[in-house]
Amino acid sequence: MSALLSVSDLCIDVTGSDGPMRAVSDVSFDLAEGEVMGLVGESGSGKTLTCRSVLRLLPRKVAITGGRIELAGHRVTEMTERQLATVRGPVGAMIFQNPTAHLNPVMTIGNQIAEPVRIHEGASRAEARARARDLLVQVGIPDPDSRLDQYPHEFSGGMRQRAMIAAALACRPRLLIADEPTTALDVTVQAQILRLLLDLRDSLGLAIILVTHDLAVVSQTCEKVAVMYAGRIVESGPKPAVLGRPCHPYTEGLVASQPGGGVPGTLLKAIPGQPPGLSDRPPGCAFAPRCPIARSSCESAVPPLESAGPAHRTACPHWSELGAAA
Amino acid sequence: MNRYRFVLLRPLQLVPVLIGISLVSFLLIHALPGDPVRTLVGMRAPPDVVERIRAYYGLDQPVIVQYFYFLRSLAEGELGRSVVYRMPVSDLLASRAGPTLFLLVYATLLGIVLTIALSVTAARNRGRWPDQTIRAFSTIGLGFPSFWIGLMLILVFSVRLGLFPVSGAGQGFVDRLHHLFLPAFTIALALSAVLTRTLRASLIEQMDADHVTAARSRGVGDKDVFWRHVVPNSLIPTINLLGVNLGWLISGTVVVETVFSVPGLGFLMTSSIFARDYMTVQAITLVFALATVLITFLVDVVTVALDPRVRM
Numbered sequence: 202m203s204a205l206l207s208v209s210d211l212c213i214d215v216t217g218s219d220g221p222m223r224a225v226s227d228v229s230f231d232l233a234e235g236e237v238m239g240l241v242g243e244s245g246s247g248k249t250l251t252c253r254s255v256l257r258l259l260p261r262k263v264a265i266t267g268g269r270i271e272l273a274g275h276r277v278t279e280m281t282e283r284q285l286a287t288v289r290g291p292v293g294a295m296i297f298q299n300p301t302a303h304l305n306p307v308m309t310i311g312n313q314i315a316e317p318v319r320i321h322e323g324a325s326r327a328e329a330r331a332r333a334r335d336l337l338v339q340v341g342i343p344d345p346d347s348r349l350d351q352y353p354h355e356f357s358g359g360m361r362q363r364a365m366i367a368a369a370l371a372c373r374p375r376l377l378i379a380d381e382p383t384t385a386l387d388v389t390v391q392a393q394i395l396r397l398l399l400d401l402r403d404s405l406g407l408a409i410i411l412v413t414h415d416l417a418v419v420s421q422t423c424e425k426v427a428v429m430y431a432g433r434i435v436e437s438g439p440k441p442a443v444l445g446r447p448c449h450p451y452t453e454g455l456v457a458s459q460p461g462g463g464v465p466g467t468l469l470k471a472i473p474g475q476p477p478g479l480s481d482r483p484p485g486c487a488f489a490p491r492c493p494i495a496r497s498s499c500e501s502a503v504p505p506l507e508s509a510g511p512a513h514r515t516a517c518p519h520w521s522e523l524g525a526a527a
Numbered sequence: 528m529n530r531y532r533f534v535l536l537r538p539l540q541l542v543p544v545l546i547g548i549s550l551v552s553f554l555l556i557h558a559l560p561g562d563p564v565r566t567l568v569g570m571r572a573p574p575d576v577v578e579r580i581r582a583y584y585g586l587d588q589p590v591i592v593q594y595f596y597f598l599r600s601l602a603e604g605e606l607g608r609s610v611v612y613r614m615p616v617s618d619l620l621a622s623r624a625g626p627t628l629f630l631l632v633y634a635t636l637l638g639i640v641l642t643i644a645l646s647v648t649a650a651r652n653r654g655r656w657p658d659q660t661i662r663a664f665s666t667i668g669l670g671f672p673s674f675w676i677g678l679m680l681i682l683v684f685s686v687r688l689g690l691f692p693v694s695g696a697g698q699g700f701v702d703r704l705h706h707l708f709l710p711a712f713t714i715a716l717a718l719s720a721v722l723t724r725t726l727r728a729s730l731i732e733q734m735d736a737d738h739v740t741a742a743r744s745r746g747v748g749d750k751d752v753f754w755r756h757v758v759p760n761s762l763i764p765t766i767n768l769l770g771v772n773l774g775w776l777i778s779g780t781v782v783v784e785t786v787f788s789v790p791g792l793g794f795l796m797t798s799s800i801f802a803r804d805y806m807t808v809q810a811i812t813l814v815f816a817l818a819t820v821l822i823t824f825l826v827d828v829v830t831v832a833l834d835p836r837v838r839m
Contacts, residue, residue: 258743258744260735260740283748286743286747289743294744294745302736303737303740304741305738305742306834306835306836307763307834308756308759316742316755317746320748352835354835369745372746
């Protein structure tokens with residue numbers, strides 16, 4: 202099976218006041234057609250930069266400095282801005298954390314959904330509008346005819362996220378990047394949006410990268426998981442393996458800190474300490490200062506990813522000690 | 528469409544504003560020293576002539592009575608008689624309003640074109656030399672008074688290069704465009720110096736806005752993103768500022784018309800003040816105030832049309 206998306210050895214630098222700093226290092230992963238992958242990590246772990254680089258939507262002063270990204274045969278990392286505009290929309294599209302800020306406040310919802318259809322397919326105004334209407338139905342927005350002419354401020358938070366999904370799907374992409382799509386929403390609405398994404402995957406054969414810090418979201422939706430810490434993937438593999446038998450102490454800590462597994466009335470477990478900032482990442486394993494099984498050898502060199510099972514990879518050389526200790 | 532209900536309601540709110548303006552302008556001019564009748568007949572006129580003239584114009588009545596005379600005739604569309612020009616003020620204003628209106632529209636359009644050109648150039652070249660130059664221009668432009676800029680433009684383009692006439696308003700449309708270019712440009716420079724700062728900042732802010740990234744994520748190209756997403760969102764604060772500045776601009780025509788000897792309302796205003804021509808000064812004050820109020824109202828309409836979130 203050839204991959205729809207292939208990211209290899211991706212490095213991203215952020216230029217600050219004292220020169221460039223490495224934010225994402227040597228990130229590699231593949232995604233097949235119709236597959237849902239969770240990209241998990243704390244704020245600052247590089248998960249958002251990683252997923253944005255797939256469509257080269259990085260902010261100012263952030264640049265890809267190494268590696269390759271190939272999306273459906275397009276070498277994204279080597280394309281010009283003009284070429285990228287032809288990939289964004291029909292091949293890959295993206296939805297964002299805060300639908301309110303990510304919709305144009307002075308353009309009708311209908312026009313925002315229809316705009317990419319007109320650009321990429323040269324559709325007439327009426328054709329694009331008809332497509333926009335169908336999309337609103339598809340993402341579960343009732344009364345689509347009057348909704349088309351409304352503005353974002355006339356929509357609720359959940360409806361805005363649905364509208365943004367409709368706009369992203371307007372040109373039938375094969376990959377949808379969802380950057381924390383439910384974080385800004387009410388819990389009840391979160392579940393509806395996740396349900397919608399899975400339905401769309403089933404009906405359209407859409408591959409999805411779901412960026413989140415919420416393991417509960419991953420366990421409900423994804424087939425595979427990549428866990429990021431301080432700019433690197435520290436563990437990746439099929440969801441049941443990674444969440445059921447974590448092979449990296451950071452993943453194990455994340456799983457243990459989830460509510461639900463513990464005894465009622467006891468405190469949730471927390472990982473002590475803070476992740477390192479961009480400027481003070483240690484030379485060895487970035488998690489070593491917080492790690493319960495760290496030893497002096499962990500601090501000298503970055504441990505490479507090694508196999509811990511079928512398709513299951515970890516950046517901890519001492520992974521076999523995990524589980525036994527618990 | 529009750530978004531536009533205020534179009535009908537807002538003018539009602541303006542009535543007390545206009546009464547207040549008429550009262551203040553009326554009292555201000557009466558507080559000034561000097562006697563219009565003496566101005567008219569000279570210092571050596573016999574006292575009975577002075578009294579008759581005074582009675583003819585109603586100037587022998589108490590101030591408050593004069594004010595009500597003024598309001599009554601205003602209600603009849605009668606603005607009084609000019610003691611200097613010896614004609615109805617309404618006719619006088621009608622003959623002078625053309626050049627001022629032309630100048631205002633001309634200056635506003637030039638100012639808008641200049642503002643958009645400068646802001647877009649600056650924002651698209653953020654931090655590089657075109658941006659630095661334009662920012663320096665707007666800072667310098669804010670510092671120089673328009674009468675000085677007007678004089679310099681006359682010196683260079685009229686006196687040295689002979690490209691434009693030194694004064695006057697011209698006859699016919701094209702001639703008028705030619706005659707009023709320098710005065711309009713003087714006003715437009717001042718206007719764009721103010722507006723460019725705001726528009727450049729909004730453009731830059733919007734270029735980094737989340738909804739712009741989202742539009743790009745759907746493959747909307749640079750040009751479409753800029754003109755369809757960045758610009759409409761950036762115009763809203765600038766149009767509000769334009770409204771505020773147009774009010775100020777109307778009073779700015781007084782200075783510019785005087786510098787360029789444009790026979791408009793502003794020029795008439797200064798000469799009438801010096802001649803203590805009460806009726807004319809009052810009428811022009813009212814016309815200027817009415818125009819300011821009208822422009823503010825129009826800007827409100829444009830803002831509502833541009834920004835669906837606004838409800839008046």
